[in-house]
Amino acid sequence: MKRAVVGCVLLLVTACGVRPSGVIAGGAAPEGPILAPVVFFLVGDSLAPAVRRSEGVDSLLGWLTAGPTMRERQEGLRSEVPSGVTLREEVRDGRRVITASVDPRTLSPLALEQIVCTVAFAVDGAGPVIIAGESVTLPPRWCGDQRSRPAEELPTGRVAPR
Amino acid sequence: MGLRTRLLLAFAALAVVTTTITAGVLYWRARSAVLQATQDAAATALTDRVKTLLPLSSVPPRRADLEELVEGLSDRGSGAVVLFRGQQASSGMHPQSLPAELRSAVRSGRVVWQRVMWGDTPTLLVGTELRIGTGMGDSVPSGLEVYLARDLLAERDSIEELTWWAGAVGAGSLGLAAALAWVAARGVLRPVRELRHAARRLGEGDLSARVTVRGADELAEVGRTFNATAQVLEHQVNELRRMEADARRFVADVSHELRTPLAAMTAVTDVLDEEAGDLPGDAGRAARLVSSETANLTRLVNDLIEVTRFDSGSAALALDDVDVAAIIRACLRSRGWLDQVEADLPEGITARLDPRRLDVIVANLVGNALRHGEPPVTVRLTADEAWVMVDVEDSGPGMDDAVLPHVFDRFFKADTARSRSQGSGLGLAIAWENARLHRKGDRVGTLTAANRPGGGAVFTLALPRYGEGTGEKR
Incomplete structure (x- = not known):
């Protein structure tokens, strides 16, 4: 009884007024298409788009392996795709395959992500992207695939309408 | 502790508990609803405004677009910040005042919010990051973070009003409960008091004491039992008194009836006393014995008559x-x-x-x-x-x-x-x-x-x- 009363009083006191809160997550962030051709570098561990005046997948893959410009580096961009690697678009058995000059298993997951997203954004309706080397072929991947990455744990609030 | 106090305390406790729970839950729900509505509105305003940038024509966005976005957002709140890598545009607030935990949560791909206190002003911060996608399920962050600040002063005022009302309702229901308890206690205590008075009168010898029985509850049952007991008691005591009075009257009657023959016997023994000296032997002793016993009997009867006068209350003083x-x-x-x-x-x-x-x-x-x-x-x-x-x-x-x-x-x-x-x-x-x-x-x-x-x-x-x-x- 006494504990219940104390609990009620505590609840009342802590529930009074407008108090600071932790971070509450709502609905999904707004999302939309980008009209300019982009390659994807990294800021920290997340992808960051960079616009290139270029047409065609191979050309963009070239920009990707070339790395961020000096100004972009100053802004904090970096790349995990090694600069010596060449990437080429091929069509094998009716499927789009990106062939790397090195064993793709030596590439870091973030580097693979950079390649997959650059291709996905360069081609309308690209679908899953396959990366292959001389002798190995990796399974198809989606760009920024939420299904292959664990969602970050956050307290969930009510989902805000979009 | 008296019955009245106990009833009052019980009712007050009931009122406090009920009111606290009811008012507390209602208050809590109303407060949540107020804050929720504000947060949802702010989040919607933010996402709607950010969506005007779409489709994105370039990364980074043009400076003019950012300025326009900030202006549009700060119209809807008390401040806005737009961040893109090194660049920033702000209005009404400083980008440094954003909590680090909110900034890291923004990168989760959700609209996030947090309530903070800026000085004495409760403020709601809503933030999100614009994402770009191919329309095929591919989605990556664009690096453009947008934050909207909105003060919660109006909400705080309405919540304080809710608090005041919860307190007022609680105090009012406490008073009402006390009044009800007083009425209930009176309803119970009045028959109890009457019963106590009647019992005291009965104990002091007033056998006609009865209580007025109202209703059909347990107290009325007690009153009815009391009345029945008192009636039986009165009947039996009256019966005993009647029998005692009969016995006394009998003694008085007997004494009076004995007086007349005793007067005659005394007259006879007076004569016998005079003749006793002339009577020989046993006859003389017998005559003297009869004479003295008659005198004793006369004294006894006179004493009895005296006693019966006291008993009947007819003895009076001649002062x-x-x-x-x-x-x-x-x-x-x-x-x-x-x-x-x-x-x-x-x-x-x-x-x-x-x-x-x-x-x-x-x-x-x-x-x-x-x-x-x-x-x-x-x-x-x-x-x-x-x-x-x-x-x-x-x-x-x-x-x-x-x-x-x-x-x-x-x-x-x-x-x-x-x-x-x-x-x-x-x-x-x-x-x-x-x-x-x-x-x-x-x-x-x-x-x-x-x-x-x-x-x-x-x-x-x-x-x-x-x-x-x-x-x-x-």
Whole structure:
């Protein structure tokens, strides 16, 4: 009884007024298409788009392996795709395959992500992207695939309408 | 703790608990709803505004687009910040004031918000990061973070109003509960009080005491039982009184009926006494025996008649202003006791009392002392403002402690071995009743018996000095 009363009083006191809160997550962030051709570098561990005046997948893959410009580096961009690697678009058995000059298993997951997203954004309706080397072929991947990455744990609030 | 207090406390506790829970839950829900609505509105405003940038034409966005976005957002709140890698545009707030945890949560791809206190102002911060996608499920962050700040002053005011109302409703219901408890307690306590008064009256001898029974609850049942009990009690006590009165009347009737034949017998024995001397032997002794027993019987019957007068309440005082010493001396002289008794009778003590009854009392006390005690017998008269006291002492062995409480009982014989004595066994009882007849206000005449420290019994008569002419009524 006494504990219940104390609990009620505590609840009342802590529930009074407008108090600071932790971070509450709502609905999904707004999302939309980008009209300019982009390659994807990294800021920290997340992808960051960079616009290139270029047409065609191979050309963009070239920009990707070339790395961020000096100004972009100053802004904090970096790349995990090694600069010596060449990437080429091929069509094998009716499927789009990106062939790397090195064993793709030596590439870091973030580097693979950079390649997959650059291709996905360069081609309308690209679908899953396959990366292959001389002798190995990796399974198809989606760009920024939420299904292959664990969602970050956050307290969930009510989902805000979009 | 009284019933009233307990009821009040119980009702108050009930009211406090119920009100606290009800008002608390309602308050909590209302507060959540107010904040939720504000947060949802802010989040919608933010996402709607950010979506005007879409489709994105370049990364980084043009400076003018960012400025326009910030302006549009700050119209809807108290401040806005747009961040893109190194660049920033802000209005109404500084980008440094954004909490680090909110900034890291923004990168989760959700709209996030947080309430913070900026000084005394509660503020809601909503943030999100614009994402770019191919429309095929591919989605990556664009690096453009947008934050909107909105003060919660209006919400705080309405929540404080809610608090005030919750408090007011709580206090009001507490008062209402107290009033209800008071009414309920009165409803319970009134029959209880009536029952208590009736029980007290019954205990004081008013057998007609009853309670008014209302309703059909447990208390009414108690009242009904009480009434039934009191009725039975009254009936039985009345029956006992009637039987006692019958018995007394019977004794009185018998005594009266015996008087007439006894008068005739006394006349005959008077003649026999005169002739007894001439009668020879046994006939003379028989005649004297009949004569003395007839005298004893006559005394017994007279005493019985006297007692029945006391019992029936018809004994009345005949008050007179008298010289007490003179009355006592006359009493002793008429019975021939003057030379057997040491009388200490100061002159000049006058009192208002019944001289005949004083005579009866003194005669009984002195006669008793002469019969059962040893000489010398002393009669001492004293008086003060309020009382006249007569002590009659003898020099015998005194009375047994077991006997003392019963010496004024009727037909009580201290010496059981002596079954017959000259007394009727009613003398001291009659003296006691006579003493009690004298009263003045709440002072009542008393007759007490005790043993003197040096041996011998002492009977003390105390009469109010100026009695009132009221006969005893029963």
